[in-house]
Amino acid sequence: MAIPLLEYDLSSQNQRVVGYELGGDEKPVVYRTDRRLSDLEKNQIIWATYRQIFNEQQILVSNRQTSLESQLKAGQITARELIRGLILSESFRRRNYEPNSNYRFVQMCVQRVLGRNIYGEKEKLAWSIVLATQGIEGFIDNLLDSEEYLDNFGENTVPYQRRRILPQREQGELPFARMPRYGADYRSKLEEIGYFSPKRIDTLWDGTFYFPPQPVLLAAKIATIAGASILTLGIVATALSAFGLISL
Template sequence: MSIPILRYSLTTQNQRVNGFETNPGEEQPNIYTTDNLPTAFEMDEIIWACYRQIFSEHQILSSTREPFLESQLRFNQIKIKDFITALLLSDSFRYLNYNVNNNYRIVEMCVQRILGRDVYNEREKLAFAVVVGDKGFESFIDLLINSDEYAENFGETIVPYQRRRIIAQRSKGEIPFNLKTPRLTAAYAIKQNSAQLLSSIAVRKFRPQEQSPKAGDPALFLTMVNEVAPLII
């Protein structure tokens, strides 16, 4: 028997507050939609916005493109909602995001990119993580895509976007959801045999005190040489 989704409170967040800005600036999201019969150029922008929302910008490569789905979207055979769903369930998204993150991180990432907001709290993160673990990734995506929240904010013809980024958190290093890099572990980098990934991951090793070098140990001399070597001309 499937585990029912846990209950959690809807914590107040910025996207749940009506806007009051008189002069919208660059922080206001661009709305990409197929409601107004877009031109070929505008459709290119819509497709790019879909990729940029679901994948991090550095992940938008030729291998992540879906030409057949793009063609269907251009000729109105599928809706933006269908295109977004297909990108989330694609092999590329699984390989670049789902396979390299735990359930909690993938919940955060998908809520941000599908619903355009952060998770409300740890309780919501746990509730969705249980869904991923019990029913699988596809059921979790279906739950978000077919939710009332998604329908009310994006419907079938609007590209999801980060809702209301007007927040006083720039000092905290806040960045758009679609620019956040997925978590890559050292084990994943070793598996992929990627020196570039390995060099970008800080691997910290604990050394017991009794194994620390003592006075007179040659290891101390070697460390000293490495420290002064760059100063020798």
């Protein structure tokens, strides 16, 4: 028996505020598949879906799911099924689920699927339990089958960040695309093995990083400076010889 989703408190976020402002550059473009589309419009919908799920920083050729694209163009699947297929793809799992904790992955999926940020730690914990007990498939099914998703996007609308801007505020919420793909805990692990260190010299056969001892680095610096000096003297001597000032 699956554990039901725990209750969590709602908070006042932009997407819960009714908007009456006119459309503008900050208003998201809505992409829908519930009408007859041209080839250009189908490609735009596919691009918008990749941008929403993978973010622009992960739009790579290796992440393309050509089978899903073909099914959408042929009208065999809806936008919601395309979303489901992209999130459950091996490339999305490898680039987003495996490098992150369940909490981070939950926050990322709520932003990209429901188009809003999490309401707080209670909601993050509630969805993390679903992810831990039902796996990625069960977690994504719960998001896509939720009343919130169906009310806002339904079968045919590509999700987008809802109500990012409020006229009463000087600055609205930042786009979710600016959220780093890795959490702080994963970045700290990379830093521990020297991934971001400027002193990293080489990678050993087993994937670990090799850092030469300080005396070796000092000797290398001295040799580099000495070599550069000798090369400079050679260039100057050659130039003077060319003008007949000295003979070599």
